[in-house]
Amino acid sequence: MHELDAAAHAVPAAFTAAPAPPTQPQRLPVRFSGSGGEYFRIWIVNLLLTLVTLGIWSAWAKVRKTRYFWSNTQLAGAAFQYHGNPVAILRGRLLAGAFLVAYSVAGRISITAGMIAGAVLMFLSPWFFYKSMRFKLANTSWRGLWFGFDSTARQAYAVLAPAMVLGGLLFVSLAAMQRFAPGETPNPVPVLLVELAFFVFWPWLHARVKAYQHGRARYGSLAFELEPSTGAFYGVYGKAFLVALPFFVLLGVVMAAMFAATGVLKEPTAMKRALIPIMVVTYAVFLVAYAFAGAFFTARLQRLVWTRTHAGPVHFSTSVTARGYMRVWIVNGLLTLLTIGIYWPWAAVAIARYRLDCMTVEAGAPLEAIAAGSLPTERSATGEGAVDLFGWDIGL
Amino acid sequence: MSDAVLEGLLFDGRSAAATPIRVAFTGGILTVTTPEGQLLVEDALARLAVTEAFGSAPRQIRLPGGTVVEVPDGTALTAALGAAGRRPGLVDRLEARWRAALAAVVACAGVLVAAYVYGLPAAARWIARRLPASAEQRLGDGALEILDGNLLRPSTLREGERRAAQARVDDAARLGAPGVKYRLLFRSTGLGSSTNAFALPGGTVVLLDGLVRGTAGDDRLVAVVGHELGHVARRHSMQAFLMSAGVGAVASLVWGDFSGQAAGIPATLAMFDYSRDAEREADEDAVRFLRGSGRSALPMVDALCLLQSVERAAAMGGLPRFLSTHPKLAERIEHVRKLGNVDPSYRCPDPPPEAGPTCEPANDEDDEHEPASGGPGGAPRPGND
Numbered sequence: 001m002h003e004l005d006a007a008a009h010a011v012p013a014a015f016t017a018a019p020a021p022p023t024q025p026q027r028l029p030v031r032f033s034g035s036g037g038e039y040f041r042i043w044i045v046n047l048l049l050t051l052v053t054l055g056i057w058s059a060w061a062k063v064r065k066t067r068y069f070w071s072n073t074q075l076a077g078a079a080f081q082y083h084g085n086p087v088a089i090l091r092g093r094l095l096a097g098a099f100l101v102a103y104s105v106a107g108r109i110s111i112t113a114g115m116i117a118g119a120v121l122m123f124l125s126p127w128f129f130y131k132s133m134r135f136k137l138a139n140t141s142w143r144g145l146w147f148g149f150d151s152t153a154r155q156a157y158a159v160l161a162p163a164m165v166l167g168g169l170l171f172v173s174l175a176a177m178q179r180f181a182p183g184e185t186p187n188p189v190p191v192l193l194v195e196l197a198f199f200v201f202w203p204w205l206h207a208r209v210k211a212y213q214h215g216r217a218r219y220g221s222l223a224f225e226l227e228p229s230t231g232a233f234y235g236v237y238g239k240a241f242l243v244a245l246p247f248f249v250l251l252g253v254v255m256a257a258m259f260a261a262t263g264v265l266k267e268p269t270a271m272k273r274a275l276i277p278i279m280v281v282t283y284a285v286f287l288v289a290y291a292f293a294g295a296f297f298t299a300r301l302q303r304l305v306w307t308r309t310h311a312g313p314v315h316f317s318t319s320v321t322a323r324g325y326m327r328v329w330i331v332n333g334l335l336t337l338l339t340i341g342i343y344w345p346w347a348a349v350a351i352a353r354y355r356l357d358c359m360t361v362e363a364g365a366p367l368e369a370i371a372a373g374s375l376p377t378e379r380s381a382t383g384e385g386a387v388d389l390f391g392w393d394i395g396l
Numbered sequence: 397m398s399d400a401v402l403e404g405l406l407f408d409g410r411s412a413a414a415t416p417i418r419v420a421f422t423g424g425i426l427t428v429t430t431p432e433g434q435l436l437v438e439d440a441l442a443r444l445a446v447t448e449a450f451g452s453a454p455r456q457i458r459l460p461g462g463t464v465v466e467v468p469d470g471t472a473l474t475a476a477l478g479a480a481g482r483r484p485g486l487v488d489r490l491e492a493r494w495r496a497a498l499a500a501v502v503a504c505a506g507v508l509v510a511a512y513v514y515g516l517p518a519a520a521r522w523i524a525r526r527l528p529a530s531a532e533q534r535l536g537d538g539a540l541e542i543l544d545g546n547l548l549r550p551s552t553l554r555e556g557e558r559r560a561a562q563a564r565v566d567d568a569a570r571l572g573a574p575g576v577k578y579r580l581l582f583r584s585t586g587l588g589s590s591t592n593a594f595a596l597p598g599g600t601v602v603l604l605d606g607l608v609r610g611t612a613g614d615d616r617l618v619a620v621v622g623h624e625l626g627h628v629a630r631r632h633s634m635q636a637f638l639m640s641a642g643v644g645a646v647a648s649l650v651w652g653d654f655s656g657q658a659a660g661i662p663a664t665l666a667m668f669d670y671s672r673d674a675e676r677e678a679d680e681d682a683v684r685f686l687r688g689s690g691r692s693a694l695p696m697v698d699a700l701c702l703l704q705s706v707e708r709a710a711a712m713g714g715l716p717r718f719l720s721t722h723p724k725l726a727e728r729i730e731h732v733r734k735l736g737n738v739d740p741s742y743r744c745p746d747p748p749p750e751a752g753p754t755c756e757p758a759n760d761e762d763d764e765h766e767p768a769s770g771g772p773g774g775a776p777r778p779g780n781d
Contacts (some may be wrong), residue, residue, distance in 0.1 A: 072450070
């Protein structure tokens with residue numbers, strides 16, 4: 001089964017070399033071959049099936065859509081495969097849907113019931129997160145070997161414990177504010193202190209979660225690792241804040257000008273007249289700020305994370321830039337809104353193409369040396385369902 | 397049969413090593429050989445799992461024992477499999493055709509429109525009718541708790557004003573809506589006009605001070621309560637809750653991939669649209685209510701006129717009209733006028749003579765602020781009932 005030499009034209013050069021370890025790291029080509037038209041057809045057919053089956057097909061639709069993107073992602077001449085079981089995903093979505101209904105009904109029955117439901121949800125979220133990571137990775141393969149997420153629920157809780165403590169504090173401080181009767185002025189200091197703590201610790205928490213996500217990922221026998229990078233996370237957040245700052249200053253100046261122009265300060269009833277223009281301007285400034293600062297943040301964060309991630313001798317990097325993201329986002333956002341969503345499949349393909357075309361993978365040793373791992377498979381998709389429904393998707 | 401020979405890679409599932417191979421299908425048998433022709437695997441095609449046909453994307457054939465054959469040219473594999481008698485699945489074929497995709501666009505639009513116009517309202521009505529009254533009551537209590545904690549303030553009406561309003565309504569309801577259980581609550585608002593009333597799930601009707609004062613001593617209050625009892629009897633709040641959940645769920649199926657926030661917009665817009673139908677139904681109920689209690693439909697027209705004058709007073713740059721939950725008051729007035737056989741030459745009193753505070757919005761707002769500052773209007777009273 002190993003007469004490799006004669007087929008040099010059939011497979012990329014990287015893998016037809018003699019098995020002796022190369023001295024130079026080999027660059028593995030990444031290629032995304034999806035097309036907007038193809039994905040549009042898949043998207044619309046599956047959307048129709050989802051609608052006529054009252055949402056049941058959505059689990060199959062998710063699998064088909066994910067499989068389309070994975071099948072069209074080729075690394076070193078071989079495509080990725082997604083193996084998620086639609087029945088498991090449907091079960092996960094139904095369970096998560098029941099949670100969501102219970103949560104929203106509880107919030108309408110009483111404030112206390114809503115808070116209890118929120119606390120339960122917060123307590124379960126590390127478990128959902130962990131299960132979802134396992135489901136995603138344990139159902140992905142490349143070159144006949146499977147990815148995996150080598151962790152336990154206990155580790156997930158340990159990693160997310162500081163976030164839960166902060167979340168719990170926020171909860172308690174908000175609950176304390178709710179107990180004040182109307183008319184009384186609640187003390188805002190505890191809430192502000194907790195919010196300040198979130199602000200200060202957030203980059204650290206983010207770095208911690210990313211290190212966990214990347215550090216517990218496996219491919220066959222290879223273990224991924226993210227170098228310690230808390231300082232770099234603070235750097236990216238700080239710079240993104242500086243990029244966003246002029247927009248907030250601009251928003252303040254524009255608001256002040258509008259207040260002055262509409263005469264709100266002299267005559268409070270003019271507030272009604274100024275409401276709509278103020279809302280429109282605020283939204284517009286936020287969108288522009290998001291396009292700039294968001295693109296900057298996303299590009300810098302991806303570069304930070306991937307250049308510091310490696311799986312044994314396999315190293316990654318990405319050349320995404322804020323400018324590149326901005327171009328893709330603005331075109332996508334405008335066309336998707338103008339076509340009331342019809343353009344979305346082309347947009348999704350454009351984003352995937354940009355991200356993947358910018359990726360570089362270098363192998364410092366022949367891939368033949370990577371053996372199969374021994375992680376168990378993951379069949380339960382409860383976490384995946386929850387992550388989908390509550391919109392907590394934290395991409396790799 | 398087919399003699400197409402395809403190039404591919406074989407992965408054994410034990411390491412990431414790739415073995416270049418040739419794949420052929422002959423008489424329903426898959427043969428995997430080395431490029432030199434040495435036979436590696438031979439198996440009945442019917443026993444093997446092949447991944448979906450996604451255009452030209454690579455496809456995989458899973459062999460027993462964890463071995464995988466990947467064929468980079470998906471189109472060629474699809475053709476070869478077809479020649480060997482294995483057609484792609486139905487969904488694969490639909491996804492491959494532009495004509496099917498365009499038909500799906502039309503069908504999706506049809507399904508969405510039908511669900512919006514018929515399906516969701518019917519489903520919401522069906523479910524709302526089957527929910528136990530206690531569940532509705534609990535939702536109403538929860539909503540009241542939140543409203544009392546944020547928007548509503550205790551009423552500043554005198555005990556006598558409240559009793560008179562209660563008696564007038566009870567009197568009319570005994571005849572006009574004998575089967576409907578309700579309770580009246582009196583509140584004032586922290587902001588905005590208080591010439592209004594609203595119904596909560598479970599039959600709680602909240603009357604705001606401005607409305608009670610503005611309609612003291614006439615049947616417009618009865619008309620408004622008749623309207624609100626229409627909402628109660630038809631369980632409109634529950635239906636609105638269910639429909640907004642339904643529209644939200646459908647919107648997230650359609651637009652959720654793009655943006656969760658964008659998916660929330662249709663739900664919001666839909667609620668304004670659905671609420672229009674609910675208002676019209678409740679207006680018709682109000683006319684029936686007035687008739688049942690031995691009155692003409694005129695107070696309902698006048699009550700709507702009162703609302704219209706309040707809306708006009710506040711219209712200087714308030715919310716655009718299409719965002720109002722009580723839109724097109726003129727249309728509603730016209731509808732009630734026809735339904736109630738009110739003289740077509742009847743016009744809204746302009747400005748309404750009885751609508752005291754609503755004519756002078758500035759005064760109205762001053763009234764609202766008095767209780768909070770403990771002014772001469774009387775100390776804030778605890779909520780009654």
